Amino acid sequence: MSMATPTIQPVERENYLNKHYGVGSWLLTTDHKRIALLYLISITFFFFIGGFFALLIRLELLTPASDLVQADTYNKLFTMHGMVMIFFFLVPSIPAVLGNFLVPMMIGAKDLAFPRINLLSWYLYIIGGVMMLHCMLTGGVDTGWTFYAPFSTAFTNTKIIEAGLAIFVAGFSSILTGLNFVVTIHRMRAPGMTWSRLPLFIWAHYATSIIQILGTPVIAITIVLVAAERALHLGIFDPKLGGDPLLFQHLFWFYSHPAVYIMILPSMGIISEIIACYSRKRIFGYSFVAFSSIAIAVFGFLVWAHHMFVAGISVYAALLFSLLSYAVAVPSAVKVFNWTATLYKGSIHYDAPMLYAFGFLGLFTIGGLTGLFLAALGIDVHVTDTYFVVAHFHYIMVGGAVMGYLGGMHFWWPKISGRMYPEGWAKLAALIVFIGFNLTFFPQFLLGYMGMPRRYADYSHMPEFQILNVFSTAGATILGVGYLLPMIYFLWSMRYGKPAPDNPWNAAGLEWKTPSPPTTFNFEQEPIVTWEAYNYDELDAPHKQEVPVV
Amino acid sequence: MAGNVDALYIFLIIVSGLMTLLIFTAVVYFAARYRHRRGVLAEQIEGSTPLELTWSIIPLGVFMVIFIWGAVVYFKERTPPRDSTEIYVVAKQWMWKLEHAEGQREINELHVPVDRDVKMIMTSQDVIHSFYIPAFRIKQDVVPGRYTVAWFRATKPGTYHLFCAEYCGTQHSGMIGSIVVMPPAQYEAWMSGGSTGPLSASGEKVFAELGCATCHRSDAQGRGPNLQGLFGTPVKLEDGRTVVADENYVRESILDPGAKIVAGFKPVMPTFQGLVSEEQLNALVAYVKSLSKSAPAGASSAAATPPSTNAVTQGSQVQ
Numbered sequence: 001m002s003m004a005t006p007t008i009q010p011v012e013r014e015n016y017l018n019k020h021y022g023v024g025s026w027l028l029t030t031d032h033k034r035i036a037l038l039y040l041i042s043i044t045f046f047f048f049i050g051g052f053f054a055l056l057i058r059l060e061l062l063t064p065a066s067d068l069v070q071a072d073t074y075n076k077l078f079t080m081h082g083m084v085m086i087f088f089f090l091v092p093s094i095p096a097v098l099g100n101f102l103v104p105m106m107i108g109a110k111d112l113a114f115p116r117i118n119l120l121s122w123y124l125y126i127i128g129g130v131m132m133l134h135c136m137l138t139g140g141v142d143t144g145w146t147f148y149a150p151f152s153t154a155f156t157n158t159k160i161i162e163a164g165l166a167i168f169v170a171g172f173s174s175i176l177t178g179l180n181f182v183v184t185i186h187r188m189r190a191p192g193m194t195w196s197r198l199p200l201f202i203w204a205h206y207a208t209s210i211i212q213i214l215g216t217p218v219i220a221i222t223i224v225l226v227a228a229e230r231a232l233h234l235g236i237f238d239p240k241l242g243g244d245p246l247l248f249q250h251l252f253w254f255y256s257h258p259a260v261y262i263m264i265l266p267s268m269g270i271i272s273e274i275i276a277c278y279s280r281k282r283i284f285g286y287s288f289v290a291f292s293s294i295a296i297a298v299f300g301f302l303v304w305a306h307h308m309f310v311a312g313i314s315v316y317a318a319l320l321f322s323l324l325s326y327a328v329a330v331p332s333a334v335k336v337f338n339w340t341a342t343l344y345k346g347s348i349h350y351d352a353p354m355l356y357a358f359g360f361l362g363l364f365t366i367g368g369l370t371g372l373f374l375a376a377l378g379i380d381v382h383v384t385d386t387y388f389v390v391a392h393f394h395y396i397m398v399g400g401a402v403m404g405y406l407g408g409m410h411f412w413w414p415k416i417s418g419r420m421y422p423e424g425w426a427k428l429a430a431l432i433v434f435i436g437f438n439l440t441f442f443p444q445f446l447l448g449y450m451g452m453p454r455r456y457a458d459y460s461h462m463p464e465f466q467i468l469n470v471f472s473t474a475g476a477t478i479l480g481v482g483y484l485l486p487m488i489y490f491l492w493s494m495r496y497g498k499p500a501p502d503n504p505w506n507a508a509g510l511e512w513k514t515p516s517p518p519t520t521f522n523f524e525q526e527p528i529v530t531w532e533a534y535n536y537d538e539l540d541a542p543h544k545q546e547v548p549v550v
Numbered sequence: 551m552a553g554n555v556d557a558l559y560i561f562l563i564i565v566s567g568l569m570t571l572l573i574f575t576a577v578v579y580f581a582a583r584y585r586h587r588r589g590v591l592a593e594q595i596e597g598s599t600p601l602e603l604t605w606s607i608i609p610l611g612v613f614m615v616i617f618i619w620g621a622v623v624y625f626k627e628r629t630p631p632r633d634s635t636e637i638y639v640v641a642k643q644w645m646w647k648l649e650h651a652e653g654q655r656e657i658n659e660l661h662v663p664v665d666r667d668v669k670m671i672m673t674s675q676d677v678i679h680s681f682y683i684p685a686f687r688i689k690q691d692v693v694p695g696r697y698t699v700a701w702f703r704a705t706k707p708g709t710y711h712l713f714c715a716e717y718c719g720t721q722h723s724g725m726i727g728s729i730v731v732m733p734p735a736q737y738e739a740w741m742s743g744g745s746t747g748p749l750s751a752s753g754e755k756v757f758a759e760l761g762c763a764t765c766h767r768s769d770a771q772g773r774g775p776n777l778q779g780l781f782g783t784p785v786k787l788e789d790g791r792t793v794v795a796d797e798n799y800v801r802e803s804i805l806d807p808g809a810k811i812v813a814g815f816k817p818v819m820p821t822f823q824g825l826v827s828e829e830q831l832n833a834l835v836a837y838v839k840s841l842s843k844s845a846p847a848g849a850s851s852a853a854a855t856p857p858s859t860n861a862v863t864q865g866s867q868v869q
Contacts, residue, residue, distance in 0.1 A: 072720050347592040348581050369569055378620045
């Protein structure tokens with residue numbers, strides 16, 4: 001987009017990146033923007049570790065026999081892939097990087113409410129991450145990321161307790177981030193920044209934070225119970241000791257289902273920002289989009305047992321949870337309709353972030369609609385625990401969440417780094433990711449309906465599954481390239497990218513009123529908000545090229 | 551069964567296909583029609599409550615149709631017809647042990663007659679497994695410490711995949727087998743070989759060996775309840791509750807006798823946890839069942855139980 005005011009700054013204006021130098025200034029920083037970058041580096045590290053495991057899984061499944069790795073190794077690979085990607089990439093990804101960076105700026109604050117707790121949460125994440133790495137390097141875990149008892153408590157001899165504690169510690173990082181956001185959004189909004197003027201990114205993060213605060217303690221308790229049963233043989237989950245294995249599943253999914261919304265809601269927030277900016281319009285149905293985030297967070301807590309329709313729960317419980325699952329589908333559908341309607345009579349630009357947003361719309365729609373299949377009891381019985389489920393949740397959590405994350409990274413990269421990324425490469429990467437993703441995961445829907453169970457190291461007795469697996473592996477290779485590209489050109493742009501203007505997209509939102517990159521305290525003086533969110537009509541009005549200065 | 555599931559599946563493909571088409575068309579059309587043109591500004595539209603309500607309520611209506619349809623299919627999948635052929639399944643890392651009521655034992659292979667309802671009464675010796683026959687569209691987790699039930703009716707002779715669908719350890723992907731569906735005559739021929747006598751008979755032997763008969767006497771004078779005609783009937787408990795005597799009830803009464811005390815009896819029975827194997831338990835359950843089938847009174851009261859008995863059964867497992 002070329003509507004940016006070409007105000008290229010004199011070299012080396014003081015900003016949050018160059019104010020202090022040295023390792024200590026980073027490791028002891030309480031600046032939310034620096035902490036966001038610490039998170040960015042750490043989650044990118046874990047993303048590529050998890051991605052490496054995924055690549056090995058796909059290579060193993062290229063041929064039916066378990067030939068590249070042994071069954072035990074394969075089982076560890078998908079377990080570690082799941083644990084790393086979920087607890088060390090997806091859950092922290094958008095909130096801890098973009099949320100951390102943007103929440104204070106978007107509401108006109110100098111920092112989060114508790115800057116030291118913010119730093120503490122990064123350290124907890126790192127401690128958890130190091131424990132997880134140590135666990136993986138010294139043997140790993142083979143239970144699947146779901147830790148189902150009594151396999152996890154009495155039958156496997158891998159490092160359950162260590163992996164569990166790693167997730168336990170990282171969980172506190174997640175709770176603290178959520179707590180920080182909730183307090184910040186309540187208490188630190190600039191004058192005039194009313195709830196109805198908040199960007200939808202903030203609403204999405206608010207909803208996410210509620211889930212993080214209320215849900216995460218439950219997984220922490222569950223992990224402690226698993227560890228206690230393993231170490232002390234308390235009879236909690238193991239029927240041989242008088243426990244109930246279904247109790248584990250109830251506790252586990254009570255967190256792990258809402259956790260899906262921890263991963264997808266922030267992404268939805270990003271999509272709202274991007275679509276509004278590149279359509280030059282206020283989001284259609286602002287309040288419906290805002291409240292649908294809250295509705296998703298609330299209903300999300302009431303659907304956990306839809307993961308257990310064949311686990312041995314009562315028929316009546318299954319009916320109830322199926323019904324509630326359809327209830328949570330409505331606000332998600334409402335969001336998609338509103339984003340689509342926002343395009344209507346817009347002035348649409350095809351910059352790279354918008355391409356990611358289009359990609360998100362496509363993939364999230366498919367992921368959401370296949371959720372309707374899984375919530376239908378009669379069909380779930382057939383496709384649960386098959387590749388259909390694997391495809392479905394990857395469409396939501398990778399197709400949806402990661403597409404949104406990448407879209408957001410491009411959108412705000414000029415603000416974060418003070419440099420422009422190469423537009424052509426960024427568009428190409430968006431296209432590669434979209435094609436690679438569909439080629440990887442669409443065949444898995446078919447595999448699932450054909451009956452291929454998930455977590456199978458070896459399918460030599462079912463050679464009919466091979467052809468679709470070959471497609472899937474081919475897609476994964478393309479997808480891998482698509483994910484590597486942005487990392488390369490983002491790094492490249494830090495040195496060689498064009499210096500970014502303060503507001504390269506002429507976007508609404510307080511964060512764009514800060515310099516690129518921002519100064520340590522974001523705003524010279526506290527902004528006073530007198531306009532509604534997404535005031536693109538004012539920004540684009542010919543006679544008012546300059547927005548009221550704050 | 552597969553037909554029911556596939557019909558709903560096809561309906562869902564149509565619904566979601568239309569939905570995808572609608573959204574993709576709208577996105578592509580708007581993106582092309584309203585692409586940025588110099589000098590043309592976007593038209594600001596605040597939103598529209600009637601429109602929001604429309605696209606909340608119509609999907610909700612469609613969802614309810616899917617929900618009800620899915621629930622009906624599920625209810626059928628979860629309610630085995632009475633008089634099904636019964637198969638006792640014991641899952642363990644990493645094999646399926648299947649035992650016919652007539653006594654034939656099989657491993658990783660199950661022979662069943664075509665066009666007959668077959669009910670699996672399943673438990674696991676170790677971790678959670680899942681009994682999955684993709685061709686019949688049925689799947690049920692097999693959980694240690696309790697019975698779960700699944701059923702099917704095969705309509706075409708042939709050999710079908712049996713998978714374990716719940717991750718269960720190293721050889722999870724090796725825990726596979728086949729279901730051999732045979733024409734009736736062939737099935738009879740197969741059944742006539744290899745039996746060690748009906749399962750209920752071995753149950754009777756275990757019953758005698760463990761001395762159960764000293765208390766559970768058939769003349770209703772024993773220290774324990776009379777088991778004649780018990781199976782499938784409602785039982786009044788000491789604490790006032792009434793439960794149906796199903797497979798899980800019998801199992802629990804053997805392993806944890808104190809959990810449900812029959813009204814008028816004392817909690818004097820010792821536990822048999824660890825003293826009987828899963829196979830012996832299955833045999834005992836089959837034996838207690840057979841006591842009902844022979845006694846006409848029991849059979850009639852079993853027939854009086856509503857068809858949703860099994861649903862109630864599953865409900866009681868959660869406690």
